[in-house]
Amino acid sequence: MGSKSLFLLFPFLIALSFSLQIEAGKAISNPQITVMGMVYCDICSNHSFSRHSYFLPGVEVRVDCIFKAISPRTTEQISFSVNRTTNKHGIFKLEVPSVDGVQCARDKAVGNSCRASLIASSSASCDVPSFRTTSDQVSIKSKRANFCIYSFSALSFRPSKRDIALCGN
DSSP states (O other): OOHHHHHHHHHHHHHHHHHHHHHHHHSOOOOEEEEEEEEEEOTTOSSSOOTTOEEOTTOEEEEEEEEEEEOSSOEEEEEEEEEEEOOTTSEEEEEEOOOTTBOOOSSGGGOOEEEEEEEEOSOTTSOEEEEOEEOOEEEEEOSSTTEEEEEEOOEEEEOSSOOHHHHOO
16 A cells, blocks of 8 residues: 555545544443442430430441333333441442443433342441331432432431430430
């Protein structure tokens, strides 16, 4: 192949690669979904986070999710259950792998839902389940395209005996 042929082929290859980059940019990417929540010790057993409460690291939590894939021809459903452990701040988190057809949703109309349940406490002094299971997830959709977070209301354990000196009646 002569230099003249390469010279004529080169602009064609550049145009082709440019057109492929544009097409790749138009492709709809699969969503990035994060599921997260937190666990605390309700030290005064008042069903809320008080000044004596603290977040519990090392708690085992089960997360169950169902995501409906939107497809023109079929209705598909992806469900999974995983166990997660809270970090030093009492937070558990799950990054959901990208799945074709699953979209972020702000409401239950799309049919995506998750639930978290307590499995075991990491603290012998705060090991009685208080808020044991939650299905009250809030979907937060980011301004970034196809990124959303499903966040749970807090789960909690409480001590087996209430400390009256610390918490009052």
